[in-house]
Amino acid sequence: xxxxxxxxxxxxxxxxxxxxxxxxxxxxxxxxxxxxxxxxxxxxxxxxxxxxxxxxxxxxxxxxxxxxxxxxxxxxxxxxxxxxxxxxxxxxxxxxxxxxxxxxxxxxxxxxxxxxxxxxxxxxxxxxxxxxxxxxxxxxxxxxxxxxxxxxxxxxxxxxxxxxxxxxxxxxxxxxxxxxxxxxxxxxxxxxxxxxxxxxxxxxxxxxxxxxxxxxxxxxxxxxxxxxxxxxxxxxxxxxxxxxxxxxxxxxxxxxxxxxxxxxxxxxxxxxxxxxxxxxxxxxxxxxxxxxxxxxxxxxxxxxxxxxxxxxxxxxxxxxxxxxxxxxxxxxxx
Numbered sequence: 334x335x336x337x338x339x340x341x342x343x344x345x346x347x348x349x350x351x352x353x354x355x356x357x358x359x360x361x362x363x364x365x366x367x368x369x370x371x372x373x374x375x376x377x378x379x380x381x382x383x384x385x386x387x388x389x390x391x392x393x394x395x396x397x398x399x400x401x402x403x404x405x406x407x408x409x410x411x412x413x414x415x416x417x418x419x420x421x422x423x424x425x426x427x428x429x430x431x432x433x434x435x436x437x438x439x440x441x442x443x444x445x446x447x448x449x450x451x452x453x454x455x456x457x458x459x460x461x462x463x464x465x466x467x468x469x470x471x472x473x474x475x476x477x478x479x480x481x482x483x484x485x486x487x488x489x490x491x492x493x494x495x496x497x498x499x500x501x502x503x504x505x506x507x508x509x510x511x512x513x514x515x516x517x518x519x520x521x522x523x524x525x526x527x528x529x530x531x532x533x534x535x536x537x538x539x540x541x542x543x544x545x546x547x548x549x550x551x552x553x554x555x556x557x558x559x560x561x562x563x564x565x566x567x568x569x570x571x572x573x574x575x576x577x578x579x580x581x582x583x584x585x586x587x588x589x590x591x592x593x594x595x596x597x598x599x600x601x602x603x604x605x606x607x608x609x610x611x612x613x614x615x616x617x618x619x620x621x622x623x624x625x626x627x628x629x630x631x632x633x634x635x636x637x638x639x640x641x642x643x644x645x646x647x648x649x650x651x652x653x654x655x656x657x658x659x660x661x662x663x664x665x666x667x
Contacts, residue, residue: 340397341504344496347393350515351386354484355452355467357521357579364450364468366422370521370579382467389461391510392496401500405461407436407454407512408493413444417488418518420451421470421580427451429491434458436492440469454492454516463494465516470579473520483520487513521579528574532567534646536633545631545649547603563648570642586642588617588635594625601632602651608632615639621650 359381360370370382377383394403409429416438418427426441435455443449451469456462473485491513499505540562541551551563558564575584590610599608601621608619611626616636624630632650637643 340399341502342397342399342401342498342500342506343395344403344498344506344508345393346508346510347391350391350510351388352515352517353384353386353454353463353465354517354519355382355384355465356380356519357382357467357470360467360470360521360579365470365579368422368470368577368579368581370470371524371576377466383464385462385464387460387462388456388494388510388512389496391494392461392508394496394498396498397500397504399500399502399504401498403461403496403498404458405456406458406495406497407431407434407456407463408495409436409491414491415441416491418451418485419472420449421472427471452518454512456494461494461496463512467518470521471518472580473518484517485520486515486517489513492516523578523580523582524576525584526574528572531572532569534565534567534635534644536563536565536646536648537561538563538648538651541648541651546651549603549651551651558647564645566643566645568641568643569637573642584642585639586637587639588612588615588637588644590617596622599632600653601630602653608652 358371359374359378361373361375362369374381379385409431412430414429416427416429418438419425420427420440423440427438428441428444430437430439430444435453437453438451439446440449440451451471452465452467455464471485473483489511494510494512495507497505497507539552540555540559542554542556543550555562560566590612593611595610597608597610597619599619600606601608604621607622609622609625611618611620616634618634619632620627621630621632632652633646633648636645
């Protein structure tokens with residue numbers, strides 16, 4: 334009639350959960366499909382493209398009188414589980430694969446291939462430290478300009494962290510934590526600034542033809558506009574310093590004016606009238622005022638190659654240039 338009753342362990346969620354965050358600015362071309370982030374690391378670094386945080390505090394453990402230890406494990410629904418992530422370089426979805434206590438996210442169709450590894454999640458089974466390492470950039474849900482390092486988290490239910498407490502009697506208790514929403518990948522968007530190196534466009538009226546210049550030939554007229562004469566094409570791509578970011582990016586170029594009919598400082602030589610601007614698409618035209626849209630009164634055009642940043646200036650009619658400074662007479666002294 335003498336009985337000793339067990340005091341087994343118990344475990345519950347504490348409500349205090351850390352989060353794992355990686356930042357794509359630190360991704361390296363070596364893992365990210367040949368594309369560097371804005372500030373790439375040679376090796377993954379804590380707080381950059383790698384984050385290790387303790388999740389032991391997410392659980393409240395009561396060991397009981399027998400003493401107990403706690404072990405931690407990660408799990409997924411099964412290999413090949415689809416996620417809400419999209420790999421930036423390929424545009425393909427990301428699926429999960431698990432080996433031991435490491436969960437890997439691969440580009441779909443390339444499971445097990447290290448070149449297509451997007452991220453890994455691993456757990457220290459004894460301490461509850463979980464490590465997120467990101468190798469390839471993913472799409473974030475919200476585009477921003479300028480970039481705000483917006484993040485995307487795994488959809489709920491994809492990854493589970495389980496803590497199991499076991500006492501010396503062999504009694505045990507387990508508790509699951511949905512880790513998914515606590516795993517976030519932060520964007521590395523593009524940036525652009527002025528480089529300070531700017532080409533110039535120059536045309537020379539000596540090459541104007543009577544066909545376009547109100548019946549008046551320049552000194553050495555060209556039958557058709559020629560580079561370096563009454564036409565000049567120069568690249569302005571170098572006027573900008575572009576950082577594409579980890580998602581890769583393309584650059585497009587456009588021209589703009591304040592509005593059609595905008596007056597300029599130019600005076601058409603043949604008519605003595607001012608020149609106003611008009612824009613259609615990526616071409617800006619300068620017309621003699623009152624004759625907008627009339628090819629016979631077209632003074633010049635500016636156009637841009639939207640893909641390359643090459644800008645072309647073509648002059649059709651002569652304009653007044655500023656008067657040269659008057660010469661000061663030189664008198665011989667007595």
